Amino acid sequence: MSNVEISLKEIMTSIEGALGTALVDYTSGMALGTLGGGKDLDLNVAAAGNTDVIRAKTRTMEHLGLTGEIEDMLITLGSQYHIIQPLKGRSGNGLFLYLVLDKERSNLAMARHQLKRVEVQLEV
Structure with a gap:
């Protein structure tokens, strides 16, 4: 486990282009x-703004009667990928990992895989 x-x-x-x-x-x-x-790239401003994104998607899922959890969310900009990944499990309730990638230098599939691997080891 890691802090x-x-x-x-x-x-x-470990994630190329982070x-x-x-x-x-x-x-x-x-x-x-x-x-x-x-x-x-002010990560504190991004944290607050992406909180609104998570809340809006959760409300929309409730209104639509969709079950299940959000695995991750991807926002694609001209030169960047933004990944929002809610943490699973009891210690991660109400938390998400946020990652900004340089679109030209990153491999999106590998980044998502690495982010999931780090999540498993994360101890909050």
């Missing part, structure tokens, strides 16, 4: 930890 800081470092070093990552509490919109980012 938040180690998990975020593993995401940034620009920034965060562990976010979507009940409050606060980032519990961030790594990477920069002046053009």
